Amino acid sequence: MQKNSTANILLVALIICIACSVIVSAAAVVLRPMQVANKALDQKVNILQVAGLWQQDQTVEQMFTNIETRLIDIEDGEYSQLFAQDEFDQRQAAKDAQLSIALTKEQDIANINRRENYAKVYLVKEQDQVVRYVFPVHGYGLWSTLYGYVTLESDLNTIYAIKFYDHKETPGLGGEVDNPRWQAQWQGKKLFDPEGAVAFQVKKGNVQANDVRAQYQVDGLSGATLTSNGVTNMFHFWMGENGYQKFIQRHADMEDV
Ligand SMILES: Cc1cc2nc3c(=O)[nH]c(=O)nc-3n(C[C@H](O)[C@H](O)[C@H](O)COP(=O)(O)O)c2cc1C
Structure with a gap:
Protein backbone atom coordinates (compact mmCIF):
# COMPACT_ATOMS: atom_id res chain seq x y z
CA MET A 1 0.00 0.00 0.00
CA LEU A 48 -20.12 21.80 57.47
CA GLN A 49 -20.12 25.40 56.23
CA VAL A 50 -23.87 25.86 56.54
CA ALA A 51 -23.82 24.08 59.92
CA GLY A 52 -21.27 26.58 61.25
CA LEU A 53 -18.64 23.87 61.85
CA TRP A 54 -16.16 24.61 59.08
CA GLN A 55 -12.58 25.21 60.20
CA GLN A 56 -9.51 25.42 57.98
CA ASP A 57 -7.22 23.49 60.29
CA GLN A 58 -9.27 20.30 60.64
CA THR A 59 -10.08 17.50 58.25
CA VAL A 60 -13.60 17.13 56.90
CA GLU A 61 -13.94 13.75 58.61
CA GLN A 62 -12.86 15.21 61.97
CA MET A 63 -15.39 18.04 61.72
CA PHE A 64 -18.11 15.68 60.53
CA THR A 65 -17.94 13.71 63.79
CA ASN A 66 -20.14 16.49 65.24
CA ILE A 67 -22.84 15.73 62.69
CA GLU A 68 -25.25 12.82 62.74
CA THR A 69 -26.87 12.05 59.41
CA ARG A 70 -30.44 10.75 59.70
CA LEU A 71 -33.00 9.74 57.12
CA ILE A 72 -36.52 11.04 57.63
CA ASP A 73 -39.82 10.01 56.14
CA ILE A 74 -41.18 13.34 54.88
CA GLU A 75 -44.79 12.14 54.90
CA ASP A 76 -45.00 11.35 58.63
CA GLY A 77 -42.05 13.36 59.92
CA GLU A 78 -40.46 10.35 61.64
CA TYR A 79 -36.92 9.06 61.40
CA SER A 80 -36.59 6.14 58.99
CA GLN A 81 -34.17 3.21 58.75
CA LEU A 82 -35.28 2.19 55.27
CA PHE A 83 -31.92 2.98 53.67
CA ALA A 84 -28.41 3.37 54.98
CA GLN A 85 -27.65 7.09 54.54
CA ASP A 86 -24.67 6.35 52.30
CA GLU A 87 -26.90 4.40 49.93
CA PHE A 88 -29.58 7.08 49.65
CA ASP A 89 -29.14 9.69 46.92
CA GLN A 90 -31.85 12.26 47.56
CA ARG A 91 -31.55 14.02 44.19
CA GLN A 92 -31.84 10.67 42.41
CA ALA A 93 -34.78 9.67 44.61
CA ALA A 94 -36.70 12.77 43.49
CA LYS A 95 -36.61 11.38 39.92
CA ASP A 96 -37.57 7.83 40.91
CA ALA A 97 -41.31 7.11 40.70
CA GLN A 98 -40.96 4.48 43.49
CA LEU A 99 -39.26 6.93 45.86
CA SER A 100 -41.13 10.14 45.15
CA ILE A 101 -44.60 11.54 44.59
CA ALA A 102 -45.86 13.64 41.71
CA LEU A 103 -47.01 17.04 43.00
CA THR A 104 -50.24 18.61 41.86
CA LYS A 105 -50.14 22.12 40.40
CA GLU A 106 -51.46 23.54 43.68
CA GLN A 107 -48.90 21.67 45.75
CA ASP A 108 -45.94 22.41 43.49
CA ILE A 109 -45.17 25.96 44.57
CA ALA A 110 -41.41 25.34 44.28
CA ASN A 111 -41.82 24.13 40.70
CA ILE A 112 -40.06 20.81 41.22
CA ASN A 113 -42.67 18.41 39.71
CA ARG A 114 -41.89 15.53 42.09
CA ARG A 115 -41.00 15.34 45.77
CA GLU A 116 -38.86 12.57 47.21
CA ASN A 117 -40.42 10.56 50.06
CA TYR A 118 -37.31 10.54 52.21
CA ALA A 119 -34.76 13.20 53.04
CA LYS A 120 -31.41 13.33 54.73
CA VAL A 121 -31.32 15.63 57.73
CA TYR A 122 -28.06 16.47 59.46
CA LEU A 123 -28.13 16.87 63.25
CA VAL A 124 -25.43 19.19 64.56
CA LYS A 125 -24.45 18.03 68.03
CA GLU A 126 -22.66 19.60 70.96
CA GLN A 127 -22.12 17.32 73.98
CA ASP A 128 -24.68 14.90 72.55
CA GLN A 129 -27.35 17.61 72.36
CA VAL A 130 -28.79 18.63 68.99
CA VAL A 131 -28.10 22.33 68.64
CA ARG A 132 -28.97 22.80 64.97
CA TYR A 133 -30.52 20.91 62.04
CA VAL A 134 -29.43 21.09 58.40
CA PHE A 135 -32.14 20.42 55.79
CA PRO A 136 -31.68 20.02 52.04
CA VAL A 137 -33.96 22.28 49.96
CA HIS A 138 -34.47 22.90 46.25
CA GLY A 139 -36.74 24.90 44.01
CA TYR A 140 -36.91 26.65 40.66
CA GLY A 141 -35.58 30.19 40.25
CA LEU A 142 -35.60 31.89 36.85
CA TRP A 143 -33.28 29.68 34.78
CA SER A 144 -32.64 26.69 36.94
CA THR A 145 -33.43 24.62 40.00
CA LEU A 146 -31.44 25.91 42.95
CA TYR A 147 -30.15 23.23 45.34
CA GLY A 148 -29.01 24.16 48.80
CA TYR A 149 -29.15 23.66 52.52
CA VAL A 150 -30.76 25.61 55.34
CA THR A 151 -29.66 25.28 58.94
CA LEU A 152 -32.23 25.87 61.67
CA GLU A 153 -31.66 26.38 65.37
CA SER A 154 -33.02 23.67 67.72
CA ASP A 155 -36.36 25.53 67.98
CA LEU A 156 -36.75 24.60 64.29
CA ASN A 157 -38.06 28.09 63.63
CA THR A 158 -34.99 30.34 63.72
CA ILE A 159 -32.72 30.32 60.67
CA TYR A 160 -29.01 29.90 61.37
CA ALA A 161 -27.64 29.93 57.78
CA ILE A 162 -28.32 29.06 54.15
CA LYS A 163 -26.11 27.97 51.29
CA PHE A 164 -26.79 27.05 47.68
CA TYR A 165 -24.40 24.60 46.05
CA ASP A 166 -25.89 24.18 42.58
CA HIS A 167 -27.82 26.59 40.33
CA LYS A 168 -27.59 28.31 36.97
CA GLU A 169 -28.97 31.75 37.83
CA THR A 170 -27.22 34.73 36.22
CA PRO A 171 -24.05 35.89 37.97
CA GLY A 172 -24.63 39.38 39.42
CA LEU A 173 -28.45 38.95 39.32
CA GLY A 174 -30.03 35.71 40.58
CA GLY A 175 -26.50 34.41 41.17
CA GLU A 176 -26.27 36.82 44.12
CA VAL A 177 -27.91 34.06 46.17
CA ASP A 178 -24.29 33.05 46.74
CA ASN A 179 -23.27 36.48 48.07
CA PRO A 180 -22.19 36.00 51.72
CA ARG A 181 -23.40 39.54 52.60
CA TRP A 182 -26.92 38.66 51.42
CA GLN A 183 -26.82 35.25 53.10
CA ALA A 184 -25.69 36.86 56.39
CA GLN A 185 -29.09 38.61 56.69
CA TRP A 186 -30.80 35.25 57.06
CA GLN A 187 -29.31 34.51 60.47
CA GLY A 188 -31.91 34.95 63.22
CA LYS A 189 -34.88 35.30 60.85
CA LYS A 190 -38.01 33.31 61.73
CA LEU A 191 -39.79 30.86 59.44
CA PHE A 192 -43.20 30.50 61.10
CA ASP A 193 -45.68 33.05 62.39
CA PRO A 194 -47.39 32.43 65.78
CA GLU A 195 -50.15 30.43 64.01
CA GLY A 196 -47.53 28.07 62.54
CA ALA A 197 -47.86 29.28 58.94
CA VAL A 198 -44.70 29.79 56.90
CA ALA A 199 -44.19 33.56 56.96
CA PHE A 200 -40.60 33.77 55.70
CA GLN A 201 -40.13 35.85 52.56
CA VAL A 202 -37.42 37.26 50.32
CA LYS A 203 -38.97 40.70 50.07
CA LYS A 204 -39.01 42.84 46.93
CA GLY A 205 -36.74 45.75 47.91
CA ASN A 206 -35.22 46.23 51.34
CA VAL A 207 -36.57 45.07 54.67
CA GLN A 208 -37.94 47.96 56.75
CA ALA A 209 -36.72 47.61 60.33
CA ASN A 210 -39.98 49.02 61.75
CA ASP A 211 -42.14 46.55 59.76
CA VAL A 212 -43.76 43.92 62.02
CA ARG A 213 -42.91 41.34 59.35
CA ALA A 214 -39.19 42.25 59.34
CA GLN A 215 -38.35 39.22 61.52
CA TYR A 216 -39.58 36.99 58.66
CA GLN A 217 -37.95 38.90 55.80
CA VAL A 218 -34.62 39.34 54.01
CA ASP A 219 -33.84 41.92 51.29
CA GLY A 220 -34.75 41.00 47.71
CA LEU A 221 -31.95 40.55 45.20
CA SER A 222 -31.94 43.71 43.10
CA GLY A 223 -32.80 43.14 39.46
CA ALA A 224 -33.58 39.50 40.31
CA THR A 225 -37.11 39.40 41.67
CA LEU A 226 -37.84 36.17 39.85
CA THR A 227 -34.99 34.29 41.54
CA SER A 228 -35.95 35.95 44.86
CA ASN A 229 -39.54 34.74 44.46
CA GLY A 230 -38.21 31.27 43.61
CA VAL A 231 -36.30 31.22 46.89
CA THR A 232 -39.39 32.35 48.83
CA ASN A 233 -41.48 29.64 47.15
CA MET A 234 -38.82 27.03 47.87
CA PHE A 235 -39.03 27.84 51.58
CA HIS A 236 -42.82 27.87 51.58
CA PHE A 237 -42.77 24.44 49.99
CA TRP A 238 -40.06 22.75 52.07
CA MET A 239 -41.17 24.21 55.40
CA GLY A 240 -44.83 23.65 54.56
CA GLU A 241 -47.17 20.66 54.79
CA ASN A 242 -45.64 18.81 51.82
CA GLY A 243 -42.12 19.40 53.07
CA TYR A 244 -40.56 19.19 56.52
CA GLN A 245 -43.44 20.64 58.54
CA LYS A 246 -44.43 17.34 60.17
CA PHE A 247 -40.84 16.65 61.18
CA ILE A 248 -40.56 20.18 62.51
CA GLN A 249 -43.78 19.89 64.53
CA ARG A 250 -42.60 16.60 66.03
CA HIS A 251 -39.04 17.60 66.82
CA ALA A 252 -38.96 21.29 67.72
CA ASP A 253 -36.85 21.49 70.88
CA MET A 254 -37.17 17.76 71.56
CA GLU A 255 -34.12 16.23 73.20
CA ASP A 256 -34.82 12.55 72.62
CA VAL A 257 -33.49 12.42 69.06
C1 LIG B 1 -29.66 38.21 30.44
C2 LIG B 1 -30.59 38.35 31.62
C3 LIG B 1 -30.40 37.55 32.71
C4 LIG B 1 -31.24 37.65 33.82
N1 LIG B 1 -31.05 36.83 34.88
C5 LIG B 1 -31.89 36.90 35.94
C6 LIG B 1 -31.76 36.01 37.03
O1 LIG B 1 -30.85 35.17 37.14
N2 LIG B 1 -32.68 36.10 38.04
C7 LIG B 1 -33.71 37.01 38.00
O2 LIG B 1 -34.54 37.02 38.91
N3 LIG B 1 -33.83 37.88 36.99
C8 LIG B 1 -32.95 37.85 35.97
N4 LIG B 1 -33.11 38.70 34.93
C9 LIG B 1 -34.11 39.77 35.03
C10 LIG B 1 -35.53 39.24 34.85
O3 LIG B 1 -35.82 39.08 33.51
C11 LIG B 1 -36.52 40.23 35.48
O4 LIG B 1 -36.45 41.43 34.80
C12 LIG B 1 -36.20 40.49 36.92
O5 LIG B 1 -36.20 39.29 37.65
C13 LIG B 1 -37.22 41.42 37.54
O6 LIG B 1 -36.69 41.81 38.79
P1 LIG B 1 -36.75 43.33 39.32
O7 LIG B 1 -38.21 43.65 39.39
O8 LIG B 1 -36.07 43.29 40.64
O9 LIG B 1 -36.00 44.15 38.31
C14 LIG B 1 -32.27 38.61 33.82
C15 LIG B 1 -32.44 39.42 32.70
C16 LIG B 1 -31.63 39.30 31.62
C17 LIG B 1 -31.85 40.19 30.43
Missing part, protein backbone atom coordinates in the same frame (compact mmCIF):
# COMPACT_ATOMS: atom_id res chain seq x y z
CA GLN A 2 1.30 3.48 -0.96
CA LYS A 3 2.33 5.49 2.13
CA ASN A 4 0.22 8.50 1.09
CA SER A 5 -2.68 6.49 -0.34
CA THR A 6 -6.22 7.31 0.76
CA ALA A 7 -6.62 3.84 2.28
CA ASN A 8 -3.44 4.29 4.33
CA ILE A 9 -4.53 7.72 5.63
CA LEU A 10 -7.95 6.35 6.60
CA LEU A 11 -6.35 3.36 8.32
CA VAL A 12 -4.01 5.57 10.38
CA ALA A 13 -6.93 7.88 11.28
CA LEU A 14 -9.00 4.87 12.34
CA ILE A 15 -6.21 3.48 14.53
CA ILE A 16 -5.73 6.89 16.20
CA CYS A 17 -9.50 7.21 16.81
CA ILE A 18 -9.71 3.75 18.39
CA ALA A 19 -6.61 4.37 20.53
CA CYS A 20 -7.97 7.74 21.72
CA SER A 21 -11.41 6.38 22.51
CA VAL A 22 -9.86 3.52 24.53
CA ILE A 23 -7.77 6.06 26.49
CA VAL A 24 -10.78 8.36 27.13
CA SER A 25 -13.06 5.46 28.16
CA ALA A 26 -10.40 3.98 30.43
CA ALA A 27 -9.82 7.39 32.05
CA ALA A 28 -13.57 7.83 32.61
CA VAL A 29 -13.87 4.38 34.23
CA VAL A 30 -10.72 4.72 36.34
CA LEU A 31 -11.52 8.27 37.51
CA ARG A 32 -15.20 7.60 38.26
CA PRO A 33 -14.71 6.43 41.88
CA MET A 34 -12.51 9.47 42.50
CA GLN A 35 -15.19 11.79 41.07
CA VAL A 36 -17.86 10.19 43.27
CA ALA A 37 -15.63 10.52 46.35
CA ASN A 38 -14.84 14.17 45.55
CA LYS A 39 -18.53 14.95 45.06
CA ALA A 40 -19.36 13.41 48.44
CA LEU A 41 -16.52 15.34 50.05
CA ASP A 42 -17.75 18.57 48.47
CA GLN A 43 -21.25 17.96 49.88
CA LYS A 44 -19.76 17.41 53.32
CA VAL A 45 -17.87 20.70 53.05
CA ASN A 46 -21.12 22.49 52.11
CA ILE A 47 -22.93 20.91 55.04
Whole structure:
Protein backbone atom coordinates (compact mmCIF):
# COMPACT_ATOMS: atom_id res chain seq x y z
CA MET A 1 0.00 0.00 0.00
CA GLN A 2 1.30 3.48 -0.96
CA LYS A 3 2.33 5.49 2.13
CA ASN A 4 0.22 8.50 1.09
CA SER A 5 -2.68 6.49 -0.34
CA THR A 6 -6.22 7.31 0.76
CA ALA A 7 -6.62 3.84 2.28
CA ASN A 8 -3.44 4.29 4.33
CA ILE A 9 -4.53 7.72 5.63
CA LEU A 10 -7.95 6.35 6.60
CA LEU A 11 -6.35 3.36 8.32
CA VAL A 12 -4.01 5.57 10.38
CA ALA A 13 -6.93 7.88 11.28
CA LEU A 14 -9.00 4.87 12.34
CA ILE A 15 -6.21 3.48 14.53
CA ILE A 16 -5.73 6.89 16.20
CA CYS A 17 -9.50 7.21 16.81
CA ILE A 18 -9.71 3.75 18.39
CA ALA A 19 -6.61 4.37 20.53
CA CYS A 20 -7.97 7.74 21.72
CA SER A 21 -11.41 6.38 22.51
CA VAL A 22 -9.86 3.52 24.53
CA ILE A 23 -7.77 6.06 26.49
CA VAL A 24 -10.78 8.36 27.13
CA SER A 25 -13.06 5.46 28.16
CA ALA A 26 -10.40 3.98 30.43
CA ALA A 27 -9.82 7.39 32.05
CA ALA A 28 -13.57 7.83 32.61
CA VAL A 29 -13.87 4.38 34.23
CA VAL A 30 -10.72 4.72 36.34
CA LEU A 31 -11.52 8.27 37.51
CA ARG A 32 -15.20 7.60 38.26
CA PRO A 33 -14.71 6.43 41.88
CA MET A 34 -12.51 9.47 42.50
CA GLN A 35 -15.19 11.79 41.07
CA VAL A 36 -17.86 10.19 43.27
CA ALA A 37 -15.63 10.52 46.35
CA ASN A 38 -14.84 14.17 45.55
CA LYS A 39 -18.53 14.95 45.06
CA ALA A 40 -19.36 13.41 48.44
CA LEU A 41 -16.52 15.34 50.05
CA ASP A 42 -17.75 18.57 48.47
CA GLN A 43 -21.25 17.96 49.88
CA LYS A 44 -19.76 17.41 53.32
CA VAL A 45 -17.87 20.70 53.05
CA ASN A 46 -21.12 22.49 52.11
CA ILE A 47 -22.93 20.91 55.04
CA LEU A 48 -20.12 21.80 57.47
CA GLN A 49 -20.12 25.40 56.23
CA VAL A 50 -23.87 25.86 56.54
CA ALA A 51 -23.82 24.08 59.92
CA GLY A 52 -21.27 26.58 61.25
CA LEU A 53 -18.64 23.87 61.85
CA TRP A 54 -16.16 24.61 59.08
CA GLN A 55 -12.58 25.21 60.20
CA GLN A 56 -9.51 25.42 57.98
CA ASP A 57 -7.22 23.49 60.29
CA GLN A 58 -9.27 20.30 60.64
CA THR A 59 -10.08 17.50 58.25
CA VAL A 60 -13.60 17.13 56.90
CA GLU A 61 -13.94 13.75 58.61
CA GLN A 62 -12.86 15.21 61.97
CA MET A 63 -15.39 18.04 61.72
CA PHE A 64 -18.11 15.68 60.53
CA THR A 65 -17.94 13.71 63.79
CA ASN A 66 -20.14 16.49 65.24
CA ILE A 67 -22.84 15.73 62.69
CA GLU A 68 -25.25 12.82 62.74
CA THR A 69 -26.87 12.05 59.41
CA ARG A 70 -30.44 10.75 59.70
CA LEU A 71 -33.00 9.74 57.12
CA ILE A 72 -36.52 11.04 57.63
CA ASP A 73 -39.82 10.01 56.14
CA ILE A 74 -41.18 13.34 54.88
CA GLU A 75 -44.79 12.14 54.90
CA ASP A 76 -45.00 11.35 58.63
CA GLY A 77 -42.05 13.36 59.92
CA GLU A 78 -40.46 10.35 61.64
CA TYR A 79 -36.92 9.06 61.40
CA SER A 80 -36.59 6.14 58.99
CA GLN A 81 -34.17 3.21 58.75
CA LEU A 82 -35.28 2.19 55.27
CA PHE A 83 -31.92 2.98 53.67
CA ALA A 84 -28.41 3.37 54.98
CA GLN A 85 -27.65 7.09 54.54
CA ASP A 86 -24.67 6.35 52.30
CA GLU A 87 -26.90 4.40 49.93
CA PHE A 88 -29.58 7.08 49.65
CA ASP A 89 -29.14 9.69 46.92
CA GLN A 90 -31.85 12.26 47.56
CA ARG A 91 -31.55 14.02 44.19
CA GLN A 92 -31.84 10.67 42.41
CA ALA A 93 -34.78 9.67 44.61
CA ALA A 94 -36.70 12.77 43.49
CA LYS A 95 -36.61 11.38 39.92
CA ASP A 96 -37.57 7.83 40.91
CA ALA A 97 -41.31 7.11 40.70
CA GLN A 98 -40.96 4.48 43.49
CA LEU A 99 -39.26 6.93 45.86
CA SER A 100 -41.13 10.14 45.15
CA ILE A 101 -44.60 11.54 44.59
CA ALA A 102 -45.86 13.64 41.71
CA LEU A 103 -47.01 17.04 43.00
CA THR A 104 -50.24 18.61 41.86
CA LYS A 105 -50.14 22.12 40.40
CA GLU A 106 -51.46 23.54 43.68
CA GLN A 107 -48.90 21.67 45.75
CA ASP A 108 -45.94 22.41 43.49
CA ILE A 109 -45.17 25.96 44.57
CA ALA A 110 -41.41 25.34 44.28
CA ASN A 111 -41.82 24.13 40.70
CA ILE A 112 -40.06 20.81 41.22
CA ASN A 113 -42.67 18.41 39.71
CA ARG A 114 -41.89 15.53 42.09
CA ARG A 115 -41.00 15.34 45.77
CA GLU A 116 -38.86 12.57 47.21
CA ASN A 117 -40.42 10.56 50.06
CA TYR A 118 -37.31 10.54 52.21
CA ALA A 119 -34.76 13.20 53.04
CA LYS A 120 -31.41 13.33 54.73
CA VAL A 121 -31.32 15.63 57.73
CA TYR A 122 -28.06 16.47 59.46
CA LEU A 123 -28.13 16.87 63.25
CA VAL A 124 -25.43 19.19 64.56
CA LYS A 125 -24.45 18.03 68.03
CA GLU A 126 -22.66 19.60 70.96
CA GLN A 127 -22.12 17.32 73.98
CA ASP A 128 -24.68 14.90 72.55
CA GLN A 129 -27.35 17.61 72.36
CA VAL A 130 -28.79 18.63 68.99
CA VAL A 131 -28.10 22.33 68.64
CA ARG A 132 -28.97 22.80 64.97
CA TYR A 133 -30.52 20.91 62.04
CA VAL A 134 -29.43 21.09 58.40
CA PHE A 135 -32.14 20.42 55.79
CA PRO A 136 -31.68 20.02 52.04
CA VAL A 137 -33.96 22.28 49.96
CA HIS A 138 -34.47 22.90 46.25
CA GLY A 139 -36.74 24.90 44.01
CA TYR A 140 -36.91 26.65 40.66
CA GLY A 141 -35.58 30.19 40.25
CA LEU A 142 -35.60 31.89 36.85
CA TRP A 143 -33.28 29.68 34.78
CA SER A 144 -32.64 26.69 36.94
CA THR A 145 -33.43 24.62 40.00
CA LEU A 146 -31.44 25.91 42.95
CA TYR A 147 -30.15 23.23 45.34
CA GLY A 148 -29.01 24.16 48.80
CA TYR A 149 -29.15 23.66 52.52
CA VAL A 150 -30.76 25.61 55.34
CA THR A 151 -29.66 25.28 58.94
CA LEU A 152 -32.23 25.87 61.67
CA GLU A 153 -31.66 26.38 65.37
CA SER A 154 -33.02 23.67 67.72
CA ASP A 155 -36.36 25.53 67.98
CA LEU A 156 -36.75 24.60 64.29
CA ASN A 157 -38.06 28.09 63.63
CA THR A 158 -34.99 30.34 63.72
CA ILE A 159 -32.72 30.32 60.67
CA TYR A 160 -29.01 29.90 61.37
CA ALA A 161 -27.64 29.93 57.78
CA ILE A 162 -28.32 29.06 54.15
CA LYS A 163 -26.11 27.97 51.29
CA PHE A 164 -26.79 27.05 47.68
CA TYR A 165 -24.40 24.60 46.05
CA ASP A 166 -25.89 24.18 42.58
CA HIS A 167 -27.82 26.59 40.33
CA LYS A 168 -27.59 28.31 36.97
CA GLU A 169 -28.97 31.75 37.83
CA THR A 170 -27.22 34.73 36.22
CA PRO A 171 -24.05 35.89 37.97
CA GLY A 172 -24.63 39.38 39.42
CA LEU A 173 -28.45 38.95 39.32
CA GLY A 174 -30.03 35.71 40.58
CA GLY A 175 -26.50 34.41 41.17
CA GLU A 176 -26.27 36.82 44.12
CA VAL A 177 -27.91 34.06 46.17
CA ASP A 178 -24.29 33.05 46.74
CA ASN A 179 -23.27 36.48 48.07
CA PRO A 180 -22.19 36.00 51.72
CA ARG A 181 -23.40 39.54 52.60
CA TRP A 182 -26.92 38.66 51.42
CA GLN A 183 -26.82 35.25 53.10
CA ALA A 184 -25.69 36.86 56.39
CA GLN A 185 -29.09 38.61 56.69
CA TRP A 186 -30.80 35.25 57.06
CA GLN A 187 -29.31 34.51 60.47
CA GLY A 188 -31.91 34.95 63.22
CA LYS A 189 -34.88 35.30 60.85
CA LYS A 190 -38.01 33.31 61.73
CA LEU A 191 -39.79 30.86 59.44
CA PHE A 192 -43.20 30.50 61.10
CA ASP A 193 -45.68 33.05 62.39
CA PRO A 194 -47.39 32.43 65.78
CA GLU A 195 -50.15 30.43 64.01
CA GLY A 196 -47.53 28.07 62.54
CA ALA A 197 -47.86 29.28 58.94
CA VAL A 198 -44.70 29.79 56.90
CA ALA A 199 -44.19 33.56 56.96
CA PHE A 200 -40.60 33.77 55.70
CA GLN A 201 -40.13 35.85 52.56
CA VAL A 202 -37.42 37.26 50.32
CA LYS A 203 -38.97 40.70 50.07
CA LYS A 204 -39.01 42.84 46.93
CA GLY A 205 -36.74 45.75 47.91
CA ASN A 206 -35.22 46.23 51.34
CA VAL A 207 -36.57 45.07 54.67
CA GLN A 208 -37.94 47.96 56.75
CA ALA A 209 -36.72 47.61 60.33
CA ASN A 210 -39.98 49.02 61.75
CA ASP A 211 -42.14 46.55 59.76
CA VAL A 212 -43.76 43.92 62.02
CA ARG A 213 -42.91 41.34 59.35
CA ALA A 214 -39.19 42.25 59.34
CA GLN A 215 -38.35 39.22 61.52
CA TYR A 216 -39.58 36.99 58.66
CA GLN A 217 -37.95 38.90 55.80
CA VAL A 218 -34.62 39.34 54.01
CA ASP A 219 -33.84 41.92 51.29
CA GLY A 220 -34.75 41.00 47.71
CA LEU A 221 -31.95 40.55 45.20
CA SER A 222 -31.94 43.71 43.10
CA GLY A 223 -32.80 43.14 39.46
CA ALA A 224 -33.58 39.50 40.31
CA THR A 225 -37.11 39.40 41.67
CA LEU A 226 -37.84 36.17 39.85
CA THR A 227 -34.99 34.29 41.54
CA SER A 228 -35.95 35.95 44.86
CA ASN A 229 -39.54 34.74 44.46
CA GLY A 230 -38.21 31.27 43.61
CA VAL A 231 -36.30 31.22 46.89
CA THR A 232 -39.39 32.35 48.83
CA ASN A 233 -41.48 29.64 47.15
CA MET A 234 -38.82 27.03 47.87
CA PHE A 235 -39.03 27.84 51.58
CA HIS A 236 -42.82 27.87 51.58
CA PHE A 237 -42.77 24.44 49.99
CA TRP A 238 -40.06 22.75 52.07
CA MET A 239 -41.17 24.21 55.40
CA GLY A 240 -44.83 23.65 54.56
CA GLU A 241 -47.17 20.66 54.79
CA ASN A 242 -45.64 18.81 51.82
CA GLY A 243 -42.12 19.40 53.07
CA TYR A 244 -40.56 19.19 56.52
CA GLN A 245 -43.44 20.64 58.54
CA LYS A 246 -44.43 17.34 60.17
CA PHE A 247 -40.84 16.65 61.18
CA ILE A 248 -40.56 20.18 62.51
CA GLN A 249 -43.78 19.89 64.53
CA ARG A 250 -42.60 16.60 66.03
CA HIS A 251 -39.04 17.60 66.82
CA ALA A 252 -38.96 21.29 67.72
CA ASP A 253 -36.85 21.49 70.88
CA MET A 254 -37.17 17.76 71.56
CA GLU A 255 -34.12 16.23 73.20
CA ASP A 256 -34.82 12.55 72.62
CA VAL A 257 -33.49 12.42 69.06
C1 LIG B 1 -29.66 38.21 30.44
C2 LIG B 1 -30.59 38.35 31.62
C3 LIG B 1 -30.40 37.55 32.71
C4 LIG B 1 -31.24 37.65 33.82
N1 LIG B 1 -31.05 36.83 34.88
C5 LIG B 1 -31.89 36.90 35.94
C6 LIG B 1 -31.76 36.01 37.03
O1 LIG B 1 -30.85 35.17 37.14
N2 LIG B 1 -32.68 36.10 38.04
C7 LIG B 1 -33.71 37.01 38.00
O2 LIG B 1 -34.54 37.02 38.91
N3 LIG B 1 -33.83 37.88 36.99
C8 LIG B 1 -32.95 37.85 35.97
N4 LIG B 1 -33.11 38.70 34.93
C9 LIG B 1 -34.11 39.77 35.03
C10 LIG B 1 -35.53 39.24 34.85
O3 LIG B 1 -35.82 39.08 33.51
C11 LIG B 1 -36.52 40.23 35.48
O4 LIG B 1 -36.45 41.43 34.80
C12 LIG B 1 -36.20 40.49 36.92
O5 LIG B 1 -36.20 39.29 37.65
C13 LIG B 1 -37.22 41.42 37.54
O6 LIG B 1 -36.69 41.81 38.79
P1 LIG B 1 -36.75 43.33 39.32
O7 LIG B 1 -38.21 43.65 39.39
O8 LIG B 1 -36.07 43.29 40.64
O9 LIG B 1 -36.00 44.15 38.31
C14 LIG B 1 -32.27 38.61 33.82
C15 LIG B 1 -32.44 39.42 32.70
C16 LIG B 1 -31.63 39.30 31.62
C17 LIG B 1 -31.85 40.19 30.43
